[in-house]
Structures are given as structure tokens and as C-alpha cells.
Amino acid sequence: MPALFTDRRQGVSLAPYDSFNLALHVGDHEESVRANRAVLTSQVGPIQYMNQVHGDAVTVVEHFSDSDPTCDALITTTRGIALAVMVADCIPLLLASKSVVAAVHVGRKGLHNDITTKVVAQMQDLGAKDIHATLGASICGRCYEVSQAIQDEVCATHPDAFSLTRELTPALDLPRALVAALVSMGISYEASSTCTLEDPLYFSYRRHNITGRNAGVIWL
Numbered sequence: 001m002p003a004l005f006t007d008r009r010q011g012v013s014l015a016p017y018d019s020f021n022l023a024l025h026v027g028d029h030e031e032s033v034r035a036n037r038a039v040l041t042s043q044v045g046p047i048q049y050m051n052q053v054h055g056d057a058v059t060v061v062e063h064f065s066d067s068d069p070t071c072d073a074l075i076t077t078t079r080g081i082a083l084a085v086m087v088a089d090c091i092p093l094l095l096a097s098k099s100v101v102a103a104v105h106v107g108r109k110g111l112h113n114d115i116t117t118k119v120v121a122q123m124q125d126l127g128a129k130d131i132h133a134t135l136g137a138s139i140c141g142r143c144y145e146v147s148q149a150i151q152d153e154v155c156a157t158h159p160d161a162f163s164l165t166r167e168l169t170p171a172l173d174l175p176r177a178l179v180a181a182l183v184s185m186g187i188s189y190e191a192s193s194t195c196t197l198e199d200p201l202y203f204s205y206r207r208h209n210i211t212g213r214n215a216g217v218i219w220l
């Protein structure tokens with residue numbers, strides 16, 4: 001299925017949102033974000049964004065809406081509507097099949113609440129077969145330092161998330177844990193090895209908590 005991931009290049013937003021920021025909620029000038037979004041729309045057609053809240057709500061999109069649904073995953077069976085997930089360190093997960101596609105926001109909470117399992121089940125209910133996953137750039141297991149308590153909590157249900165920083169402090173490897181979950185569901189995948197914190201081409205909340213958002217976009 002057609003899909004793409006954006007990075008910081010070729011937009012009009014000024015620092016600290018420079019330059020291809022796609023998020024309206026982060027303090028950037030609205031007209032800059034609208035201009036950046038228009039560039040993307042010119043490439044892929046109407047794009048449904050969502051109001052992401054680190055929850056596990058999933059919205060099936062049948063018609064494009066100007067008011068973004070509050071959820072952390074979008075699914076569609078409709079041609080002509082692109083789905084976008086916005087991130088700055090979390091994993092932008094795109095799920096493709098011949099007749100159903102989805103865009104999913106997978107951060108620490110999304111991994112913990114198993115939003116991906118819910119999305120896959122809903123896609124299958126809608127007729128999806130042979131789902132293929134693509135993980136865009138996200139923060140890596142050596143950069144995503146967390147408290148011992150949070151590491152313990154996440155690793156209790158997702159042991160593959162266990163990681164340490166270069167300084168050997170507790171960390172989480174969200175991409176590895178998500179890949180393990182996908183494999184356990186029999187889903188094929190490809191995953192970016194780029195770390196958003198280390199690569200300045202990407203917005204990273206851990207690098208600078210006032211920043212823009214990268215996007216993953218998929219459509220039928």
C-alpha cells in the first residue's frame with residue numbers, strides 16, 4: 001500500500017518547529033502548519049489526522065472530517081482518505097493490507113495498553129488479510145531512559161522492551177517490543193533503524209520538548 005514518513009525537511013515552520021511540522025497543537029503558527037499540511041495533501045489527497053491522547057481508542061474512518069477524532073489509531077477501508085499518525089519519539093506504525101489500512105500511535109502507553117492488538121483485530125473484522133507492518137523512525141532503546149518503576153511496569157507485560165542506556169540506567173526499547181508483538185500475531189514487518197533523538201532530521205521530544213511532529217501516512 002502507498003505510505004510515507006515525513007521528516008523535518010522542506011517545510012516553512014520556524015525554529016523550534018523547523019521546518020516541516022505537521023502538528024497544530026504544539027505552539028507553532030497555524031498558517032505555517034496549514035502550509036506544511038497542504039504540501040502533504042497535494043501529494044496524497046485528503047488526510048485524516050487525529051487528536052492523540054496515548055489511549056487505546058480506535059476510529060474507523062468512513063468519511064473525511066475536519067474535526068480530528070480523539071483516538072490513537074485510525075483505520076479505513078475507503079480509497080481516497082489518507083490516515084496520519086504524528087510523533088516525536090513515539091513509533092508511527094502503519095498497517096497495510098489489500099483492503100484495509102491503519103495508522104497507529106505507539107508510545108510507551110500504547111505498547112502497555114496493546115492498542116496494536118486491538119487495531120489488528122478490528123482490521124481483520126473488516127476483512128484484512130496478510131497485514132504488513134511498517135515502523136517509522138522512533139527513539140531507540142539506548143536513548144529512551146525511564147525510571148526503574150516504569151521499566152518494571154512495562155517489562156512485566158512486554159519483556160522484550162527491556163533495555164539499558166549507554167550509562168547502563170533503565171531504559172525501554174519500544175520498537176523491539178512492538179516487533180515482538182507483531183511477530184506473535186503473525187504479521188510481517190519492516191522497521192526503521194533510525195533513532196529520532198540521535199538523528200537531527202527528525203523531531204524529538206526528548207531532545208527538545210517544544211518541537212514539531214513527524215508523521216506516518218498511509219492510504220489505499
Ligand SMILES: [Zn+2]
Nearest residue numbers: 140143195198
Ligand atoms: Zn537513540
